[in-house]
Amino acid sequence: MATFKDAVLTKKGLALLAKAQAGQTDIHFTKAASGSGSYGPDEKLSEKEGLKEPRQETTFERITVINDIVVLIRFLISSEQESGNLQEGYYVKEVGIFAEDPNEGEILYAIATAVEDQWDYMPPYNGLMPAYITMEFYTEVCNAENVTIVCSGTFITAEEVEAELEKIRADAEAAHDAIKGMIPKKVSQLTNDSGYKTTDNDTWRANTKTQDGYVTKGSGNPDKVWGTDADGNPGWVTPKRGDTLPEGLKSGYVRTGQDKNATVGRASTAEGSLTVPSGDYSHAEGIYSKATGDYSHTEGRQTTAGGEGSHAEGGTTQATGGYSHAEGSATTAGGEGSHAEGGRTQATDAYAHSQGYWTRAANIASDASGKCNKAMGTGGALNNKLGDAYVIGNGCSSSASSPPNELSNAFRVTYAGEVYGLSAFNSSGADYAEFIKPWADGNPDNEDRVGYLVTVKDGGLYKADEGDYIAGITSGNPSVVGNADEDYYWRYERDEFDRIVWVDVPELAPVLDGDGSPVISEDGLPVMTPTGRMIEKGTMKLAGGYDLARQKDYVERKDRPEWDYVGMVGVLAVRDDGTCIPGRFCRCGGGGIATLATERGFDTYMVIERVTDNVVKVIVR
Numbered sequence: 001m002a003t004f005k006d007a008v009l010t011k012k013g014l015a016l017l018a019k020a021q022a023g024q025t026d027i028h029f030t031k032a033a034s035g036s037g038s039y040g041p042d043e044k045l046s047e048k049e050g051l052k053e054p055r056q057e058t059t060f061e062r063i064t065v066i067n068d069i070v071v072l073i074r075f076l077i078s079s080e081q082e083s084g085n086l087q088e089g090y091y092v093k094e095v096g097i098f099a100e101d102p103n104e105g106e107i108l109y110a111i112a113t114a115v116e117d118q119w120d121y122m123p124p125y126n127g128l129m130p131a132y133i134t135m136e137f138y139t140e141v142c143n144a145e146n147v148t149i150v151c152s153g154t155f156i157t158a159e160e161v162e163a164e165l166e167k168i169r170a171d172a173e174a175a176h177d178a179i180k181g182m183i184p185k186k187v188s189q190l191t192n193d194s195g196y197k198t199t200d201n202d203t204w205r206a207n208t209k210t211q212d213g214y215v216t217k218g219s220g221n222p223d224k225v226w227g228t229d230a231d232g233n234p235g236w237v238t239p240k241r242g243d244t245l246p247e248g249l250k251s252g253y254v255r256t257g258q259d260k261n262a263t264v265g266r267a268s269t270a271e272g273s274l275t276v277p278s279g280d281y282s283h284a285e286g287i288y289s290k291a292t293g294d295y296s297h298t299e300g301r302q303t304t305a306g307g308e309g310s311h312a313e314g315g316t317t318q319a320t321g322g323y324s325h326a327e328g329s330a331t332t333a334g335g336e337g338s339h340a341e342g343g344r345t346q347a348t349d350a351y352a353h354s355q356g357y358w359t360r361a362a363n364i365a366s367d368a369s370g371k372c373n374k375a376m377g378t379g380g381a382l383n384n385k386l387g388d389a390y391v392i393g394n395g396c397s398s399s400a401s402s403p404p405n406e407l408s409n410a411f412r413v414t415y416a417g418e419v420y421g422l423s424a425f426n427s428s429g430a431d432y433a434e435f436i437k438p439w440a441d442g443n444p445d446n447e448d449r450v451g452y453l454v455t456v457k458d459g460g461l462y463k464a465d466e467g468d469y470i471a472g473i474t475s476g477n478p479s480v481v482g483n484a485d486e487d488y489y490w491r492y493e494r495d496e497f498d499r500i501v502w503v504d505v506p507e508l509a510p511v512l513d514g515d516g517s518p519v520i521s522e523d524g525l526p527v528m529t530p531t532g533r534m535i536e537k538g539t540m541k542l543a544g545g546y547d548l549a550r551q552k553d554y555v556e557r558k559d560r561p562e563w564d565y566v567g568m569v570g571v572l573a574v575r576d577d578g579t580c581i582p583g584r585f586c587r588c589g590g591g592g593i594a595t596l597a598t599e600r601g602f603d604t605y606m607v608i609e610r611v612t613d614n615v616v617k618v619i620v621r
Contacts, residue, residue, distance in 0.1 A: 003114065003115040003118040004095070004112045004113065004114050004115070005112060005113055005114070005115060006112070007097075007110045007111065007112040007137060007138060007139055008045040008046055008110065008111055008112070009046065009109065009110050009139070010045070010046055010047070010048055010049070010107070010108050010109065010110065010111060011046055011047065012049065012101065012104060012107040012108065012109070013099070013107065013108065013109035013110050014046075015101070015104075016099060016101045016104075016107065016109065019101075019102075024102075025101075025102050027099055027109075028099060028100040029060065029063075029073065029097060029098070029099050029109070030098050030099060030100050030106055031057050031058065031059055031060075031098045031106075032057070032058050032059070032060060032073070032075040032095065032096065032097055032098070032135070032137070033051055033054050033056065033057045033058075033095065033096045033098065034051075034054075034055055034056050034058075034077050034092050034094065034095050034096075034122075034135075035051035035052060035053045035054040035055050035056075035090075035092075035093065035094045035095075035096075036053045036055055036090040036091055036092070036093050036094070037051055037052025037053035037054075037093060037094045038052070038093055039052065039093075039094070039113050045111050045113065048096075048108060048111055049107070049108055050096070050108050051094050051095075051096050051108070051111070052094060053094075055086075055090050055122075056077055056081070056086065056122075057083075058075050058076060058077055058078070058081075059075070060073055060074070060075045061074050061075050061076055062074045066138070070138055070139065071138070071139060072136055072137070072138055073097060073136075073137045073138075073139065074134065074135065074136050074137070075134075075135050075137070076132055076133070076134055076135070077092065077122060077132070077133040077134075077135060078130050078131065078132050078133075079122060079123060079124060079125040079126075079130050079131045079132075080125050080130035085124075085125035086122065086123075086124050086125050087124055087125075088124055089121060089122055089123040089124045089403070090121075090122055091119040091120070091121055091122075092114065092119055092120045092121075092122055092133060093113060093114050093119050094111065094112070094113050094114070095111070095112050095135060095137065096108050096109075096110065096111045096112075097109045097110045097111075097137055097139055109139070110137070110139045112137065117398075120133050121402055121403050123403070126318070126332065129302070129304065129316060129318060257270050257271040257272035257273050257274070257275045257284075257285065257287075258270035258275060258276070258277070258284075259274045259275060259276050262275075262276040262277075262278060263276075263278045264277055264278065265277055265278050265279045265280040265281065265282050265291075265294070266280040266281065267280065267281050268280065268281060268282045268283065268284075268291070269282075269283045269284075270283075270284050270285070271284075271285045272284075272285045272286045272287050272289065273286075273287045273288075274287055274288050275287070275288070275289045275290070275291075275298075276289070276290040276291065276292070277291045278290070278291070278292050279291050279292050279293045279294045279295065279296050279305075279308075280294045280295070281294060281295050282294065282295065282296045282297065282298075282305070283296075283297045283298070284297075284298050284299075284305075285298070285299045286298070286299045286300045286301055286303065287301050287302070288301060288302045289301070289302065289303045289304070289312075290303070290304045290305070290306075291305045292304065292305065292306045293305055293306050293307045293308045293309065293310050293322075294308050294309070295308060295309045296308065296309060296310045296311065296312075296319070297310075297311045297312075298311070298312045298313070298319075299312075299313045300312070300313050300314045300315055300317065301314075301315045301316070302315065302316045303315070303316065303317045303318070303326075304317075304318045304319070304320070305319045306318065306319065306320040307319055307320050307321045307322040307323065307324050307333075307336075308322045308323065308517065309322060309323040310322065310323060310324045310325065310326075310333070311324075311325045311326075312325075312326045312327070312333075313326070313327045314326075314327050314328045314329055314331070315328075315329045315330065316329065316330045317329070317330065317331045317332070317333075317340075318331070318332045318333070318334075319332075319333045320332065320333070320334045321333055321334050321335045321336045321337065321338050321347075321350070322336045322337070322517070322518060322520070322526075323336065323337045323524065324336070324337060324338045324339065324340075324347070325338075325339045325340075326339075326340045326341075327340070327341045328340070328341045328342045328343055328345070329342075329343045329344070330343065330344045331343070331344065331345045331346070331354075332345075332346045332347070332348070333346075333347050334346065334347065334348045335347055335348055335349040335350040335351065335352050335364075336350040336351065336510075336518065336526055337350060337351045337524075337525075338350065338351060338352045338353065338361070339352075339353045339354075340353075340354045340355075340361075341354070341355050342354070342355045342356045342357055342359070343356075343357045343358070343400060344357060344358045344400075345357070345358065345359045345360070345361075345368070346359075346360045346361070346362075347361045347368075348360070348361070348362050349361065349362055349363055349364045349365075349366065349378070349380070350364050350365070350526070351364060351365040352364065352365060352366045352367070352368075353366070353367045353368070354367075354368045354369075355368070355369045356368075356369050356370050356371050356393070357371040357372065357397070357400070358371060358372045358393075358395075358397060358403070358404050359371065359372070359373050359391075359393050360373060360375065360376065361376065362375065362376045362378055363376050363377065363378045363379070363380040363386075363387040363388050363389070363415075364380040364381055364382065364387075365380070365389070366380070366387070366388055366389055366390065366391075367389070367390045367391075368390075368391050368392075368393065369391075369392050369393070370391075370392040370393035370394055370410060371393050371394065371395060371396075371397070371404075372393050372394070372395025372396060372397055372404035372406065372407050372408070373391045373392070373393025373394075373395065373407065373408075373409055374391070374393070374395070374407045374408055374409050375407070376388040376391060377414060379535070380415060381505075381507070381508055381535075381538075382508070382528070383505050383506070383508060383538070383539065384415075384505050384535055384538035384539045385415040385416055385538070385539045385540060386415060386416075386535070386538055387414065387415060388412060388413070388414050388415070389413050389414060389415045390411075390412070390413045391409050391411065391412045391413075392409065392410045392411040392412075393407070393408065393409055393410070394408055394409065394410035394422070395407040395408045408422070409422065410422050410423075416540075425480075427479040427480075428477070428479075429477050429478045429479030429480070430475075430477055430478075430479060430570050430571050430572065431475050431477070431478050431479060431567040431568070431569060431570025431571065431572050431620070432478065432479065432480045432482070432567070432568055432569040432570055433472070433475045433478035433480070433481050433482070433565035433566055433567045433568060434472075434481065434482035434483050434565070434566055434568060435481070435482070435483040435484060435557050435563050435564075435565065435566070436456060436461065436471060436472075436483070436566045437456055437459060437460055437461045438460065438461060438562035438563050439460065439461045439462075439561075439562050439563075439564070440457070440458070440459075440460025440461060440462055441460075442561070442562045443561040443562050443564075444561070446561040447561075449463075449474055449564055450474050450475065450476040450564070450573075451473065451474060451476065451572075451573050451574050451575045451615060452464075452473065452474050452574070452575060452591075452592030452593070453470050453472075453473055453574060453588045453592045453593070453594060454470070454471055454472060454473070454474055454564075454566060454592060455468040455469055455470060455471050456469075456471050461564070461566070463591050463592030464588045464592050465588065465590050465591070465592075466587075466588055466589055466590055468588065470588060470603060471566055471568070472566040472567050472568040472572075472620065473566070473567050473572040473573075473574050473618075473620060474564045474565060474566055474567070475564075475565040475566065475567035475572055476565075476573065478565045478567060479570070481558075481565060483557075484556070484557060484558065485556070485557065486554075486556060487551060487554060488546075488550070488551075488554060490543050490546075491542065491543060491546055491551075492540045492541060492542060492543060493541045493542065493543045493544070500540050500541075501540070501541040502537035502538070502539065502540055502541065503537070503538070503539060503540075503541045504534040504535060504536050504537065504538055505534065505535050505538035505539050506530040506531075506533075506534060506535070507530065507531045507532075507533040507534065507535050508528040508529065508530055508531065509528065509529060509531050510526040510527065510528055510529075511526070511527040511528065511529050567620060568620065569620060569621060570619075570620060571608065571617055571618070571619055571620075572617065572618060572620055573611055573615050573616070573617050574586075574594045574605075574615070574616060574617075574618055575592070575593050575594065575614055575615055576593060576594040576595065576614060576615065576616050577589060577593050577594070577595050577614070578613060578614055579595050579596040580594055580595065580596050580607045580610070580616045581596060581607060582607050582608060582609055582610055582616070583607065583608075584596065584597070584606075584607055585597040585599070585600050585601075585604040585605060585606060585607065586604060586605055586607050586616070586618060587601070587603050587604045587605070588603070594616065594618070605618040605619060605620060606618060606619045
C-alpha cells in the first residue's frame with residue numbers, strides 16, 4: 001500500500017478558499033487526477049498548476065465531512081474507464097484535486113505526492129479483470145459556506161461487501177426453509193389422484209390431469225427440462241442458452257450460489273456465492289467466479305474461465321485461452337492449451353507454460369520458470385524454429401504485490417538451439433573435447449581407446465607415433481563436447497563455413513468460425529491456414545535427399561565404436577610406459593603411449609600427477 005505525504009493547497013487553491021470564506025463563491029470540486037511525476041525535495045508544490053506527468057482522471061465517489069475545516073474525499077482509480085482503458089501501466093506517485101474557480105476556471109486545488117519507493121502500481125487493463133486503487137484525500141475547506149462535489153456514483157468497500165454477503169446468507173437461509181416445504185413426497189407416498197404416476201424404471205412425472213409441479217427428466221430426454229413449448233403446451237422442452245431460470249431448483253441445474261442477475265448457460269451449475277456459469281455446460285464455484293466459456297470450470301475467488309474447456313482456480317486467475325488452465329494467484333493462461341501457475345505468471349501463446357513468480361511465457365510451446373524473466377524472443381509457430389523455447393528468470397521485485405523492478409534471466413534456450421547462461425558453467429568433466437574424425441579402422445572390436453595420444457591421417461583417427469602431430473588425447477570425462485549431435489550431422493544443409501542454412505516459411509493463422517473462435521480439429525489442435533505472407537529465415541533447411549524416417553534409427557556418436565572424444569584443452573589422463581615423472585614433461589613415444597621427455601619442447605606436456613602404474617595426468621593447451 002502506498003504512503004503519501006500531507007496534501008498541499010496550491011496558490012490558486014488558497015485563493016479560491018479565501019473567496020469561499022468571504023462568501024464570494026462556493027467550493028465546487030470537479031475531478032481527481034493521478035500521475036507518475038517525481039518531485040525533488042526542494043520543489044514547491046504550492047506553485048503547481050497541474051500534475052507533472054498526468055496519467056488518469058476520475059470523478060469522485062464519496063465526500064465525508066470530518067469537521068468544519070477538513071473534508072475527506074474518496075475516489076477510485078481504475079484501469080478500465082469509459083474514457084478509454086489504460087494501455088500502459090505506471091506507478092502512482094502524485095494525485096491532485098481540481099475545483100472550479102469563478103474567475104480562473106478549473107484549477108488544481110490541492111496536490112499530494114507519494115513517499116519515495118512507496119508507490120502503488122496501476123497495471124494496464126488486461127481486457128478481463130480491471131485493477132482498482134482506492135484513494136482517500138483529506139483537504140481543507142476552512143468554514144467555506146458550501147462545498148459541492150461531482151460524483152459518478154458509489155463503490156463498495158470490503159466492509160460493505162461483508163455486510164452484503166451477510167444479507168445474502170440470510171436470504172439464502174430463508175429461501176432454503178421455503179424450498180423444504182415445497183419438495184414433493186416420495187413416489188411410494190403418492191397416488192394417481194395427486195397427479196403423479198410411476199413408470200417401469202421408477203421415475204415419476206406429472207400425468208395428463210396435472211401438468212404443474214416438480215418433475216424429473218424422462219430417461220429418453222437427457223437434455224430437456226419440463227416446461228412449455230412455443231405454443232404454450234406443457235411438456236419436455238430443450239432450454240435455449242440465456243433462458244431465465246425460475247426461482248428455486250429446476251431439473252438439470254444447481255443454483256445454490258448463482259449471481260441473481262447472471263445468465264446461466266445450458267445445463268450449467270453454480271455454487272458458492274455470486275458465481276456466474278454463463279457458458280453452456282459450465283461450472284462456477286467459490287465467490288465472484290465466472291465460467292463464461294462453454295464446458296469451462298472456475299473455482300476459488302474472482303477467477304474467470306473464459307476459454308472453451310478452460311479451467312481457472314485459486315485467486316483472481318484467468319484462463320482465457322481455449323482448453324487453458326490457470327491456477328495460483330493472479331495468473332493468466334491466455335494461449336490455446338496454455339498453463340499458468342504460481343503468482344502473477346502469464347502464458348500468452350499457444351501451448352505455453354509459465355510457473356514461479358511474474359514469469360512470462362510468450363512464445364509458442366515455450367516454458368518460463370523462476371521469477372521476473374526478461375521478455376521472450378517471439379515469432380514462433382508450429383512450422384518454424386523462431387524465438388525462445390525456455391527461460392529461467394532471476395529478476396527481482398520489492399514485494400509480491402509490486403511489479404518487478406528488475407527483469408533478467410539466469411538461463412535461456414532458443415528454438416535454434418542457442419544456449420545462454422548468466423554465469424559460469426560448472427561441470428565434473430575436466431576438458432574440452434571434440435568428435436574430430438572416426439577411427440580409421442572403425443574400431444571393429446569396440447576396444448576401449450580412452451587415454452591415447454592421437455593424430456589424424458587420411459581423414460581418419462590413429463594412435464599417434466613419435467614425431468606425429470598430436471591432435472589431442474582421447475578423453476573419458478569431457479566437460480564440453482564439440483561436433484556432437486542428436487541427429488545425423490548432415491541432416492541440415494550447411495554452407496562452406498559449416499553454418500546451417502535457414503529458409504523462409506509460410507506464415508500461418510488459425511481458421512475462425514462464425515463467432516470468431518478458432519476451429520479445433522479432432523486431435524484438439526486449432527486448424528491453421530497460410531496467410532499468404534512468408535516468415536524470413538523461419539526454419540532450418542533439410543539437406544537434399546534427407547529422409548526423416550531414418551531419424552528413428554539414429555545412434556549418437558558417443559554410443560558408436562568408431563567415434564571417441566578427443567580432448568584438446570584441459571587436464572587429461574594419458575597412458576604412459578611408466579617413465580613419466582610428475583613435475584616434468586612427457587611426449588608421445590609409440591602407439592599413442594606417453595614417455596618421459598628429456599627436455600621441454602613444442603610437442604611435450606607437463607605431467608602433474610601419476611594415477612596408476614601406467615596412467616598419468618597431463619595439461620593439454
